[in-house]
Amino acid sequence: MTDSLISYLSSDFVQAVAVVILTALVGRLFTAKGRLIWSVSHQYHYSMPRIDEKGRFPVRTQQIWIRNYGRAPLEDIEILLNYPPQHLEIWAPREYETKTITDNRLIVKVPNLAGNEFFTISMLDTFGELPAILSVRSKSGLSTFFNMAPQIQFSPWIKYLIWALIIVGAGTILYFIITFLITLLTPIG
Incomplete structure (x- = not known):
């Protein structure tokens, strides 16, 4: 039994198939791809005193962190928000455009994102709740949401x-x- 197994595994056909499979796996592993991920890195609700000292008003802030975790650049990144916030800012400064679509939804479009590059979208609202993030996607597909938390940085x-x-x-x-x-x-x- 073991002799026939060894002779079968050492045949030219099995070795050729193994080389093809191994080459395909290594090629897939080392091919540069873009991978879009996002998270909410900061969110807070302030209760600020009014200037006329007649009560307080709410200030809500949120920061969305978007990163290309891959090595290849991504194109046509779209962030879909439930509605436009009172104030929106993107950091690091980059080209982007906003567009309001049906049902008062807001799309933030970023033309490209290089490998391992990231940006943040900071939102602020003093009237009501901040909009929900409905989707984040690029030309190559939907992004992945992940939870963000502080982490200890150990020495090298x-x-x-x-x-x-x-x-x-x-x-x-x-x-x-x-x-x-x-x-x-x-x-x-």
Whole structure:
């Protein structure tokens, strides 16, 4: 049984198929692609005193963080808001346009976003609630929402140590798998 399995796996056909599959996987892994992600990085509700000292009024702020997490540039980014906020600002300064469509929805269009580049949309409103983000997309498809939270930044030597341990661990696991397969496929006696 193991002799026929070894002869089948060592045949030219199986080796050619394995090379084609491996080449396709490596090509897909290393091909530059754009990947649009977004999150709400900041949101707050202030209760501000009026100048005439007759009560308070609400000030609501929100910041949307949009990033191309891939290496290839993205084109035609659109952020669809439920309605126009009282004030909207994009940082870092870049070309964009806004367009109000049916049902008073607001589209913010950004022409392109380079690999690993990001921008933020800050909104402010003193009358009511801020608009909901209905969708974020680019020419290549819909974006992915993710939760954003503060993270501790470790020193570089700790990061290098962690990566070294990951590589050593992966190499050890690969060694044990190869050793197990060789032991399994070696005929006894």
